[in-house]
Amino acid sequence: MMFKLMGKLPAAGFVVLLLLPSLPGAGAAGFYGGDIAIDSLSATIDVADKADITVEYELTNSGDGAESVNLTYFPADVVALIDGGELSNPVAFEKGETKNLTLSYSLTLALAEYQALVFEPMLRFDDMAHPERVGSYDVELTLPQGVERLVYSSMDYDDTSTEDGRLVLIWSKEDIYQSSISVAWNTLDVNLAAVKTASPESITAAGELVEVEITIENMGDEEVQDITLRDSFFPGTFEAVAPLDEFETVESELSDPHLYWTKEIDSLAAGESVTCTYSVIVTALGLETRLDNLVVSVTGIPVSVSNDVVLYSELEERYGLQVSEGGFPTTAVIVVLVVIVAIIALLYLRRARKRV
Incomplete structure (x- = not known):
């Protein structure tokens, strides 16, 4: 280890x-x-x-x-x-x-x-x-x-x-x-819950439109300010549809351009919730095509992630196979952490540009 x-x-x-x-x-x-x-x-x-x-x-x-x-x-x-x-x-x-x-x-x-x-x-x-x-x-x-x-x-x-x-x-x-x-x-004393749903819940072919709904709730006792919702999409798999002004494509030297969806929320009172929506088109199917975990940040610090949504699984479609907690350990379990690191870096760069 x-x-x-x-x-x-x-x-x-x-x-x-x-x-x-x-x-x-x-x-x-x-x-x-x-x-x-x-x-x-x-x-x-x-x-x-x-x-x-x-x-x-x-x-x-x-x-x-x-x-x-x-x-x-x-x-x-x-x-x-x-x-x-x-x-x-x-x-x-x-x-x-x-x-x-x-x-x-x-x-x-x-x-x-x-x-x-x-x-x-x-x-x-x-x-x-x-x-x-x-x-x-x-x-x-x-x-x-x-x-x-x-x-x-x-x-x-x-x-x-x-x-x-x-x-x-x-x-x-x-x-x-x-x-x-x-x-x-x-180390932030912030408790924000994030839930992601998709319609349709599953797809069968590339080219299908998927509408995504994100619900954020302040589960804490105090108001939370400066909240950022950030979704990352696997390169070459998704195309932005609406609202276009909330999407951006970031060039990378190590991979194909990355598509991101970002939503800023000024504040949430204790117990308050808000729901945001966006839509994308699935442009290609892999062995598994999923909407990854959305990252919720406060003042640029990640505080929670949503569930992910599996839209298509060829292994399950063809063979009925599913990966469970008892399955072989793979690098798939660290994908969310890698995404969080990338989002932290991107948020930092955006904030730095704003200060300039």
Whole structure:
């Protein structure tokens, strides 16, 4: 597993700390075919001025004989213990034997109003991914003091608690793969809920018109000012229809031009809601065509995201396949965080141009 600093915008008055998974050796052919199973995975992530991370695996030899395996992980400076002693590869398992692997390390985090990280628990066996599901999967994330909610989570958490006045989020799953969890939070005491709907809810061919409705509600106790709604569209897939003055196309050196929809809201009183609409044409269908999560910002800081809307899925259409929380972890879970980073940068540039 690995967490990596992606981007930093100090001039904007905040830092975007995006910790993305990197899987060296991911190109190794095939999956692990041995008999060492992952009975359980449990992790604690304590975020304050740094992130203290501990991951524990319970590994069992479910085969008919003794077996040895090389266990690899990232980053390389992780403290790795097997049954309390220093890990030394290969690790030998007798028939039916269970061993406990503990990985722990710390990350220094920059002070910022907005932060995001991805927890990617990908232990590798003989430099290969494990193809089997984990019996139990438990993660506890303790947020910094004063943070009362997440901006975004790729996987629904199952419970919450408090520890010394800090919010603790708990994921408790069974029979899933070594799934990643992407989260983002900020230090603003703002609670805006965003819901996105589309009409029609699904499409069957390119060229169809889709009307999108966005509802924003102030769930907090105080008025919120300077609100920006921002939707991003995958390049070459959508064309703006109306209202045209709320859309803009941004050129990029790394990809095709990006289409954005932006709506400014001066203020929302406590309990007040507002609904905005726009329409687009779907110009091309991929394996999956979706309206991504809309990002809600206050004074340029992301505070919440809406749901996404899947308009078309070829996998579901042809084979009835759906991706669930128990599916293989993929980079798809971090798309929203990448979109948020891009939107933060774009909002900052727009504000900078206004000041000039």
